[in-house]
Amino acid sequence: MSEARIAEQLGFLAEIDALKSVVRQSPLADRSRRENSAEHSWHLAMFALVLSDDEAVDTAHVIKLLLVHDIVEIDAGDAPIHGNHDSQAVEARENAAAERLFGLLPDDQAATFAGLWREFEAAETPEARFAKTLDRLQPLLLNTLTDGGTWTENRVTEREVHERYGPTIERGSPALWRHAKALVRRHFADSGAQR
């Protein structure tokens, strides 16, 4: 490795430290605070390592997609699932963020990392679909562990949970959606919240 290459790589790695300060809506399981996007990305990579064993996907590739998928939020911010967004504006901000952030890397790696991010966003490969499944499943699990978490905060109904989480989770893994749907049912039954 040349000195110049290492310097660029460490410059990128220093810059993405900022993902630890991007705060998401999801609570931690112990409700002590909200989750940040860096620890969320670690958690998702662990979801991939644990849950992909029976799926027809390349686990290592799913992990790479998940490690990289939120880095654009350093510049573009997080767009919560329960909210209204101008999706074109979000997309434009995220594209600019990808160009700046991955552009800090040596050229060959900039292209590779931007490619991983675009693959995740497009959700067309089996690995990207499964990564999207996990990115929806993890906050669902946190909500069921915290008396409804963001659902309770935003008065989200069981039907809305099905609409907002179901298609993405089921597309990557029907088995995980079956299980998740049962957890959701149990939460709404216990809480007596509106269906």
Place this chain on the structure above:
Amino acid sequence: MSEARIAEQLGFLAEIDALKSVVRQSPLADRSRRENSAEHSWHLAMFALVLSDDEAVDTAHVIKLLLVHDIVEIDAGDAPIHGNHDSQAVEARENAAAERLFGLLPDDQAATFAGLWREFEAAETPEARFAKTLDRLQPLLLNTLTDGGTWTENRVTEREVHERYGPTIERGSPALWRHAKALVRRHFADSGAQR
């Protein structure tokens, strides 16, 4: 995937959410707070993805080792580098933690994950050595970005930095240690701190 298997897997994934609450000594690059072990693990996985391209290691395996390496801290706590530890007591606590935490997984996965953790600890495979290199390099980088970070707090000298970080970083990557040593030199030269 059977329902029972998914339930065990999600139970483990819910339990390891607690790694987000294990606070390390290292500061974030913006000095807003100290780093936790979950976001540290994400950052290390990104170090592996970026820095292993010219190394003779299986990148995906390095990433798996790093995702798992700190999970035992949920029960055993973090043992900071600049401090005195009863290493036998730390080892006993970590072994018990590994047994309890990885034991939450289905049996086959419990063995696999405990194996990843033991491989990292033993630092005998090329992948584990390189993972250890990154686990030392990342806090070194954060310290150089924050006017010395934990070195300044603990009055650590340049010679002590060489002793405590050098062997582990150099063993996994002489090129990264050459670069890191220059960053350390620049920090101590700029700060006028004791060599």
